[in-house]
Amino acid sequence: MAKKITESSAALQLNFEQESKGNQESTPSKSNQFRFFTGVFFAIIGLLLTVSFFSSLLYGIADQSEVDASALELIEGSDIPVKNMAGLIGARIAHFFLFKTFGISSILLIPLFFLSALKLMFRKEIGNLNSYTWQILFYIPWFSLICGFIVYQFDLPHSLGGGFGYFANEKLHQLLGYLSIFVTAFVGVVFIVLFYQLNPVPAKNRKSVGSALPSESSGVYDDLEDDFIEREDSEDEENFRPHLPPELGKNDDSLEEEDTLGTFDEVETTPLEIVEEPEVEVENVPEEDLDFQVTVADVKDDAEGAVVEPLDEIDSKANDILAQMGPYDPLADLPKYKYPGIDLLKEYDQKASATQVTKDELIENKERIVETLNNYGIGISKIEATIGPTVTLYEIVPKAGVRVSKITSLEDDLALSLAAMGVRIIGQMPGRGTIGIEVANKNREMVPVRAVIGSEKFRNCNFDLPITLGKTISNEIFVADLAKMPHLLMAGATGQGKSVGLNMILASLLYKKHPATLKFILVDPKKVELSLFNKIERHFLACLPDAEEAIITDTKKVVATLNSLCKEMDLRYDKLKDAGCRNIKEYNQKFINRRLDPNKHSFLPYIVLVIDELADLILTAGREVEHPIARLAQLARAIGIHLVVATQRPSVNVITGTIKANFPARLSFKVMSKIDSRTILDASGADQLVGMGDMLLSMGSEIIRLQCAFVDTPEVEAICDYIGNQQGYQSAYLLPESEAEETGGQERGDFDPSNRDQYFDEAARLIVMHQQGSTSLIQRKLKLGYNRAGRLIDQLEAAKIVGPFGGSKAREVLVKSEDELDELLKNL
Numbered sequence: 001m002a003k004k005i006t007e008s009s010a011a012l013q014l015n016f017e018q019e020s021k022g023n024q025e026s027t028p029s030k031s032n033q034f035r036f037f038t039g040v041f042f043a044i045i046g047l048l049l050t051v052s053f054f055s056s057l058l059y060g061i062a063d064q065s066e067v068d069a070s071a072l073e074l075i076e077g078s079d080i081p082v083k084n085m086a087g088l089i090g091a092r093i094a095h096f097f098l099f100k101t102f103g104i105s106s107i108l109l110i111p112l113f114f115l116s117a118l119k120l121m122f123r124k125e126i127g128n129l130n131s132y133t134w135q136i137l138f139y140i141p142w143f144s145l146i147c148g149f150i151v152y153q154f155d156l157p158h159s160l161g162g163g164f165g166y167f168a169n170e171k172l173h174q175l176l177g178y179l180s181i182f183v184t185a186f187v188g189v190v191f192i193v194l195f196y197q198l199n200p201v202p203a204k205n206r207k208s209v210g211s212a213l214p215s216e217s218s219g220v221y222d223d224l225e226d227d228f229i230e231r232e233d234s235e236d237e238e239n240f241r242p243h244l245p246p247e248l249g250k251n252d253d254s255l256e257e258e259d260t261l262g263t264f265d266e267v268e269t270t271p272l273e274i275v276e277e278p279e280v281e282v283e284n285v286p287e288e289d290l291d292f293q294v295t296v297a298d299v300k301d302d303a304e305g306a307v308v309e310p311l312d313e314i315d316s317k318a319n320d321i322l323a324q325m326g327p328y329d330p331l332a333d334l335p336k337y338k339y340p341g342i343d344l345l346k347e348y349d350q351k352a353s354a355t356q357v358t359k360d361e362l363i364e365n366k367e368r369i370v371e372t373l374n375n376y377g378i379g380i381s382k383i384e385a386t387i388g389p390t391v392t393l394y395e396i397v398p399k400a401g402v403r404v405s406k407i408t409s410l411e412d413d414l415a416l417s418l419a420a421m422g423v424r425i426i427g428q429m430p431g432r433g434t435i436g437i438e439v440a441n442k443n444r445e446m447v448p449v450r451a452v453i454g455s456e457k458f459r460n461c462n463f464d465l466p467i468t469l470g471k472t473i474s475n476e477i478f479v480a481d482l483a484k485m486p487h488l489l490m491a492g493a494t495g496q497g498k499s500v501g502l503n504m505i506l507a508s509l510l511y512k513k514h515p516a517t518l519k520f521i522l523v524d525p526k527k528v529e530l531s532l533f534n535k536i537e538r539h540f541l542a543c544l545p546d547a548e549e550a551i552i553t554d555t556k557k558v559v560a561t562l563n564s565l566c567k568e569m570d571l572r573y574d575k576l577k578d579a580g581c582r583n584i585k586e587y588n589q590k591f592i593n594r595r596l597d598p599n600k601h602s603f604l605p606y607i608v609l610v611i612d613e614l615a616d617l618i619l620t621a622g623r624e625v626e627h628p629i630a631r632l633a634q635l636a637r638a639i640g641i642h643l644v645v646a647t648q649r650p651s652v653n654v655i656t657g658t659i660k661a662n663f664p665a666r667l668s669f670k671v672m673s674k675i676d677s678r679t680i681l682d683a684s685g686a687d688q689l690v691g692m693g694d695m696l697l698s699m700g701s702e703i704i705r706l707q708c709a710f711v712d713t714p715e716v717e718a719i720c721d722y723i724g725n726q727q728g729y730q731s732a733y734l735l736p737e738s739e740a741e742e743t744g745g746q747e748r749g750d751f752d753p754s755n756r757d758q759y760f761d762e763a764a765r766l767i768v769m770h771q772q773g774s775t776s777l778i779q780r781k782l783k784l785g786y787n788r789a790g791r792l793i794d795q796l797e798a799a800k801i802v803g804p805f806g807g808s809k810a811r812e813v814l815v816k817s818e819d820e821l822d823e824l825l826k827n828l
């Protein structure tokens with residue numbers, strides 16, 4: 001595989017150097033010069049147009065005969081007397097534009113040339129150049145037509161509308177008479193309306209950071225630029241624009257969602273009334289708004305909140321480089337990368353799968369709740385229902401004097417009388433002054449992944465690591481930032497939707513992140529769950545330098561990978577310290593602004609470690625896995641390493657205190673017992689869920705119920721194929737070699753006391769105490785994996801604490817007392 005190196009970021013740079021278009025050393029200065037001179041050329045043309053147009057407006061008639069001269073005369077005729085301040089050429093240019101073609105509206109070309117020059121020379125953009133270009137290209141002929149009409153009707157100077165305006169009006173007038181002006185005006189209005197609908201006022205996510213970056217392109221300028229800007233000069237984020245399939249923009253019935261709220265007021269006195277809440281407004285969004293893209297500006301937006309140093313602190317050299325080369329563009333390595341489109345996701349007949357909770361079901365449930373509570377002497381003054389995809393939430397306001405605990409203790413009785421699964425009493429609803437009772441719907445709604453990933457809420461969110469899991473019980477799309485969680489622990493009995501949940505998290509990130517900004521480490525002891533993601537190895541995966549496969553299925557490799565990730569964490573902290581930054585955002589921002597030495601620093605992508613089955617790992621490798629996971633969970637958030645760990649066995653020996661304490665965000669699908677629910681959520685309730693993606697998410701003190709969206713295997717496959725078929729990096733992102741790996745090959749004879757295993761002393765004491773030289777004793781008592789315990793016993797042998805391997809018998813223990821051992825250890 002790839003070369004062995006010790007620092008992943010360095011490896012990445014090494015690999016990219018051959019193919020990178022954004023290679024800093026080889027081309028940028030050349031292409032920047034080219035760009036600058038093209039800008040100068042544009043400025044000169046702009047100036048020439050300005051002078052020739054304006055002096056032609058003053059002296060045009062006087063120059064008329066000269067401009068009609070032949071081309072030969074033009075070359076030879078330096079003595080032809082012209083009044084135009086730009087000479088004969090100026091007079092001819094003005095004549096061409098003003099008289100022969102578009103008339104006075106050609107003046108609009110002048111700002112276009114100057115703005116382009118400004119962008120090319122100084123990377124400054126006033127407004128949105130692409131938008132101007134489109135508009136000017138429309139308005140020039142359109143104004144020419146309008147002016148042509150006036151010229152035609154009132155016999156005004158021809159140069160007002162130009163030849164185009166005049167002759168087009170002549171033809172139009174013949175065809176339509178005076179109606180022609182209305183047709184022209186109508187075309188203008190249609191253009192204005194369509195244009196502003198398709199190019200709404202730049203939204204928050206379009207802004208560019210600093211004045212140096214251009215704003216988002218609508219793509220027109222790409223084509224214009226192609227003619228005169230080298231493609232590699234890809235500081236402009238146009239180059240990274242994903243090209244989304246047309247389906248993305250169409251009205252999507254499947255995205256329609258309903259939020260129905262039924263209210264039962266005054267239950268005992270008034271007839272039941274169900275008030276339909278207005279439908280939640282869903283996505284009829286113009287095509288370009290559906291782009292899943294990260295632009296340089298977005299990567300820079302990632303650094304929002306980062307402390308920007310005052311100018312006087314900026315190293316002047318760095319400033320020069322910045323001015324010369326522009327900001328570093330992390331996306332330039334894969335400039336043609338296209339984000340997956342929404343059309344890869346299956347479109348379900350939403351009408352068929354929509355919530356089918358009938359009015360009768362609502363009324364029946366409400367009556368049963370009221371009746372059951374009445375039976376226990378609890379009066380209710382108000383009851384409201386909110387219909388979700390899987391459950392309906394009944395919020396009740398008990399009459400004065402009723403204790404909340406009295407209601408919460410009736411969960412089982414309510415479940416019995418409602419004859420429904422999934423009855424969960426929430427107790428007091430946070431901030432609402434009501435008590436919530438969730439009851440599973442008879443017919444549940446499947447939430448298609450397309451509806452959540454295609455939702456406006458998800459598309460528009462600009463979190464660092466945006467994930468969408470599904471819908472809340474009030475039918476809202478749930479979007480969260482994994483970077484803020486900052487790690488997620490998932491549990492759920494087998495078959496309850498964990499793998500689908502993990503796929504949702506991965507798919508969300510794949511839809512929103514560029515390969516340069518995110519890497520996954522996938523640990524899949526079940527071997528088949530995450531194998532589809534193999535295809536995106538060279539885009540999104542990270543692994544050890546000597547790994548045969550980027551997805552880790554072998555438990556032994558997991559330990560090495562976790563240790564390596566810890567090392568990556570330490571290296572990142574060193575870099576942050578050296579750069580004087582507090583977190584990855586600040587650091588990357590500094591790197592983009594070229595204030596960090598590229599020989600020592602590099603752009604750091606986020607790393608998300610996904611473990612599909614923790615139980616397997618803990619049971620086979622014990623503390624060897626637990627220790628690095630806990631360490632990463634404690635420390636890694638600031639340097640952009642985040643963990644998503646799933647298990648089907650939420651027992652205390654798997655989700656240990658250390659792990660739990662470091663995972664504030666915990667997600668539970670249905671589990672088998674209240675105890676399991678308490679282990680994962682510190683609350684009961686997960687045992688009452690109804691399965692198939694029904695889940696509870698606990699973040700701090702709040703627990704919310706969600707219905708996970710359903711992402712099917714073919715959909716994940718389509719996303720991975722789409723990404724995998726594009727140009728990727730030369731290899732997966734390489735993690736540094738782990739210490740365990742480095743010492744792994746150590747033979748008995750090479751025992752280096754200063755480099756002994758961290759559990760060496762503990763193991764030695766254990767062996768001496770039990771007077772039993774057994775690997776399995778070390779494995780059991782120290783909760784280590786077999787390999788590690790074997791290595792320890794080899795080291796103990798080399799240190800003459802135990803004797804050599806004796807076949808089926810345990811090794812002889814050569815040190816007979818703890819005092820003797822202390823002496824030996826002191827001398828090591």
Ligand SMILES: Nc1ncnc2c1ncn2[C@@H]1O[C@H](COP(=O)(O)OP(=O)(O)OP(=O)(O)O)[C@@H](O)[C@H]1O
Nearest residue numbers: 493494495496497498499500648692693708709710
């Ligand atoms: N969000 C969902 N919506 C609808 N159906 C779902 C959802 N999640 C899971 N299911 C159904 O449940 C089945 C099992 O889901 P999944 O494979 O994710 O379970 P799991 O918890 O990973 O199980 P295991 O631990 O055995 O791998 C799926 O094949 C699917 O039919």
